Amino acid sequence: MDKLYDVIIIGSGVVGNAxxxxxxxxxxxxxxxxxxxxxxxxxxxxxxxVLHAGFNNKPGTLMAKFCVEGNQGFDQVAKELGVPFKRCGKLVVGFSEEDKEKLIAMKEQGEKNGVKGLEIIGKDKIKEIEPNIDGEFAMWSKTTGILNPFLLTIALAENAAANGAEYYFGNEVIDIKRVDDIYNIKTEKDTYKTRWVVNAAGLYSDRVSKMLGIDDYTIHPCRGEYFILDEKVGSKLSLPAYPVPNPKEGGLGIHLTPTIDGNVFIGPSSEYIDERDDYSATQKIMDLLIKDGGRIFPHIRREDFIRNFAGIRPKLASKEEGGYHDFVIEMRDEAPNVL
Ligand SMILES: Cc1cc2nc3c(=O)[nH]c(=O)nc-3n(C[C@H](O)[C@H](O)[C@H](O)COP(=O)(O)OP(=O)(O)OC[C@H]3O[C@@H](n4cnc5c(N)ncnc54)[C@H](O)[C@@H]3O)c2cc1C
Structure with missing residues (x-):
C-alpha cells in the first residue's frame, strides 16, 4: 500500500482502540x-x-495512577460512548485475623493512591450490603464498577473509525523495517507505511517489540479460567465479591462477579501455561472454582453453569518470580517514533 500513515497501531484490543x-x-x-x-x-x-478502583496496586506505579484516574473519569467515557456501566461497588472479604490485617493494609494502600470510599466493615454490614455473600469482615470499595468489555472496546473502535481511523483486520504483522525514517510494516496481506508505530499487541507485544529491535521483553502467558452462571443467579449477587489476594499468585483471587448483562462469573484461576493461545478448560480448575467460589458465595449449583471460558494474562513476571510488573509505556532510542 502506497498510502503513508502518521501512526499505525498494532492490536485492536481495548488499549489499541482507546x-x-x-x-x-x-x-x-x-x-x-x-x-x-x-x-x-x-x-x-x-x-x-470490572472497573477497578485502584487499591490493589503499589503507590507510585502507572497501574495505580491509571486505575484511579480511569475509574474517576469513567462515567464521562461511558456516557460519551453510550456504554452501559454500573458503579455497584465491591467487597473484598476475609475470614481470619491475618486476612483482616491484609484488608487494613490494602485500604491504606488504596488511600495513598487516592481511592475514595474505602471502608472496613464487619459481618452485619456485609449482610446488609449483600445477604448472599459470606465473610467475617470485608473492605467495601464504593467506586468499583462493572461493564461489558466487548461493548466498551467496540464503542472505542467505532468512535475512532467515525473520526477517520482506518482498520485492517486479518492482518497479522510479521515483519517491520525502517527505511529513510518510514516504517514498513509487513502483514500477511500487504505492507503499510507509517511515521509512527504504537505497539498494543497484548500477548504478542514482546514479538512485535523484537520486530522493532527491542529484545528485552518476554511475555509469560498465565491463564485464568471461568464459569458463567445462568441469569437466574444474577439476582442473588449485586456486586463483585473477592477474596483477600495472595500477592505471589499475581491475580486477584477467584472471585464472583455479576455481569452487566445479568449473569455471574466465577473465576479466574491463575496458572502459567506454555502456549499463548491455549484457552482450554480443565477439570482440575473447574473443581477449584466451585470450591473457592463457594466459600464466598454459597449459591453455586451445577445446574446453573451455562458455559466456561478462559483469558490469558500477558505477564512480564515469570512463574518463578510471581506477582506482576507495572504497565510498560515507553519510547526507546533503538526504535525511534515507536511507543
Ligand atoms: C483472566 C483475566 C481477568 C481480567 N480481569 C480484568 C478486570 O476485571 N478488569 C480490568 O480492568 N482488567 C482485567 N484484565 C486485564 C485486561 O483484560 C487487559 O489489561 C486488557 O484486555 C489488555 O488489552 P490489550 O488491548 O492490551 O490486549 P488485547 O485485548 O489482547 O489486544 C491485543 C490485540 O493485538 C492483536 N495482535 C497481537 N499480535 C498481533 C500482530 N502481530 N499483528 C496484528 N495484531 C496483533 C491481538 O489479536 C489482539 O486483538 C483481566 C485479564 C485476564 C486475562
Missing part, C-alpha cells in the same frame, strides 16, 4: 492493524469486566 480514539481527536492519518477478523478477540474479550 489510543486510536484519543489520537483520532487530532489531524492525523491513523491505521489499526489486527491479526483477527474483528476487534476484541483476545484478552480484552476474556476478563471479569
Amino acid at each position: 489510543i486510536a480514539r484519543e489520537m483520532s481527536r487530532y489531524n492525523l492519518k491513523i491505521g489499526v492493524l489486527e491479526k483477527e477478523l474483528d476487534v476484541c478477540n483476545e484478552t480484552s474479550a476474556r476478563n471479569s469486566g
Whole structure:
C-alpha cells in the first residue's frame, strides 16, 4: 500500500482502540492493524469486566495512577460512548485475623493512591450490603464498577473509525523495517507505511517489540479460567465479591462477579501455561472454582453453569518470580517514533 500513515497501531484490543480514539481527536492519518477478523478477540474479550478502583496496586506505579484516574473519569467515557456501566461497588472479604490485617493494609494502600470510599466493615454490614455473600469482615470499595468489555472496546473502535481511523483486520504483522525514517510494516496481506508505530499487541507485544529491535521483553502467558452462571443467579449477587489476594499468585483471587448483562462469573484461576493461545478448560480448575467460589458465595449449583471460558494474562513476571510488573509505556532510542 502506497498510502503513508502518521501512526499505525498494532492490536485492536481495548488499549489499541482507546489510543486510536484519543489520537483520532487530532489531524492525523491513523491505521489499526489486527491479526483477527474483528476487534476484541483476545484478552480484552476474556476478563471479569470490572472497573477497578485502584487499591490493589503499589503507590507510585502507572497501574495505580491509571486505575484511579480511569475509574474517576469513567462515567464521562461511558456516557460519551453510550456504554452501559454500573458503579455497584465491591467487597473484598476475609475470614481470619491475618486476612483482616491484609484488608487494613490494602485500604491504606488504596488511600495513598487516592481511592475514595474505602471502608472496613464487619459481618452485619456485609449482610446488609449483600445477604448472599459470606465473610467475617470485608473492605467495601464504593467506586468499583462493572461493564461489558466487548461493548466498551467496540464503542472505542467505532468512535475512532467515525473520526477517520482506518482498520485492517486479518492482518497479522510479521515483519517491520525502517527505511529513510518510514516504517514498513509487513502483514500477511500487504505492507503499510507509517511515521509512527504504537505497539498494543497484548500477548504478542514482546514479538512485535523484537520486530522493532527491542529484545528485552518476554511475555509469560498465565491463564485464568471461568464459569458463567445462568441469569437466574444474577439476582442473588449485586456486586463483585473477592477474596483477600495472595500477592505471589499475581491475580486477584477467584472471585464472583455479576455481569452487566445479568449473569455471574466465577473465576479466574491463575496458572502459567506454555502456549499463548491455549484457552482450554480443565477439570482440575473447574473443581477449584466451585470450591473457592463457594466459600464466598454459597449459591453455586451445577445446574446453573451455562458455559466456561478462559483469558490469558500477558505477564512480564515469570512463574518463578510471581506477582506482576507495572504497565510498560515507553519510547526507546533503538526504535525511534515507536511507543
Ligand atoms: C483472566 C483475566 C481477568 C481480567 N480481569 C480484568 C478486570 O476485571 N478488569 C480490568 O480492568 N482488567 C482485567 N484484565 C486485564 C485486561 O483484560 C487487559 O489489561 C486488557 O484486555 C489488555 O488489552 P490489550 O488491548 O492490551 O490486549 P488485547 O485485548 O489482547 O489486544 C491485543 C490485540 O493485538 C492483536 N495482535 C497481537 N499480535 C498481533 C500482530 N502481530 N499483528 C496484528 N495484531 C496483533 C491481538 O489479536 C489482539 O486483538 C483481566 C485479564 C485476564 C486475562
